[in-house]
Amino acid sequence: MERQRLDKWLWHARVVKARTSAAALVEAGHVRINGVREMAPGHSVKVGDVLTIGLDRTVRILKVVGFSERRGDAAAARVLYDDLQNDKQ
Template sequence: MDKQRLDKWLWHARVVKARTSAASLVESGHVRINGTREKSPGHAVKPGDVLTISLDRGVRLMKVIGFSERRGDATAARALYEDLQAGPK
């Protein structure tokens, strides 16, 4: 898999608790991909894309590094991205 729907990726990476919440977050303009606002939950993300996500508690800056077929636990979710606010791995 070299691409995945944005809403599905956000859900698998545990940014939100439900896929419908991920779709709403995108549709309301709270997600940017490589600096460009994205309003389509079906937009494909690929490894290397940098997501800027505005949430209630602040802003998250994440680099996509992988995909998952299913939503896993927090450890599995952490393997899908690099947290750019925490510095490089």
């Protein structure tokens, strides 16, 4: 798999609890891909893309490093991204 829908990736990476929440987050303008605001939940993300996500008074900066066919546990979700904020600290 080379690409995946943005809402699906956010859900698989456990950024949100439900795929509908992921779609709503994107549609509300709270997600940027490589610095560009994305409003379409179906937009494709690829390995290397940097996502900036505004969540409940916090911002997460995640680099896409992989994809999953299905949603797994937290450990499986953690291998889908590099957390760029925690890597700098």
